[in-house]
Amino acid sequence: MNENLKLFKIEVKGAIGVFTEIQLQTKKQEEFIPITKTIRDVVKNSGTKDGIAIIQIPHTTAGITINESADPDVVNDIARMLNVMVPNRFDYLHQEGNSPAHIKASLLGSSVLLIIKEGDLMLGTWQGVFFCEFDGPRSRKIWVKII
Numbered sequence: 001m002n003e004n005l006k007l008f009k010i011e012v013k014g015a016i017g018v019f020t021e022i023q024l025q026t027k028k029q030e031e032f033i034p035i036t037k038t039i040r041d042v043v044k045n046s047g048t049k050d051g052i053a054i055i056q057i058p059h060t061t062a063g064i065t066i067n068e069s070a071d072p073d074v075v076n077d078i079a080r081m082l083n084v085m086v087p088n089r090f091d092y093l094h095q096e097g098n099s100p101a102h103i104k105a106s107l108l109g110s111s112v113l114l115i116i117k118e119g120d121l122m123l124g125t126w127q128g129v130f131f132c133e134f135d136g137p138r139s140r141k142i143w144v145k146i147i
Helices: 036-046 072-085 099-108
Strands: 005-010 018-025 031-034 051-056 062-068 111-117 127-133 139-146
Touching: 018 036, 031 072, 036 051, 036 127, 036 139, 062 072, 062 099, 062 111, 072 099, 099 127, 127 139
Parallel strands: none
Antiparallel strands: 005 018, 018 139, 031 127, 051 111, 051 139, 062 127
């Protein structure tokens, strides 16, 4: 498991499925952190053999994406292109100075849905799940609901 990730399992009696909160401390202003192994561990610990994993980021300046995890240059290229598309210097109206982070998070999205089959995530050969920080370093959360 990534040293920056901490699992906190919260179960509510009578609820459908299992909810897990993962706490994450990011280290850079912008970074793509691989979380596939952690999500797989959550699925395994849930005991779910067939179902759905909903992974949600409850922040407006961070996102989540599924993309190639075999070659780190792919997520580096994504980050570089996002910086071209959403420049840091622009006449943004939002006064906190983090408008680019909000826009990048909106472009990538705040949740993904993954199928669970035979106790594991159904991902393509090269696919991985990434937490995308755009306004760090910060303390962050990842919510996982397994149904």
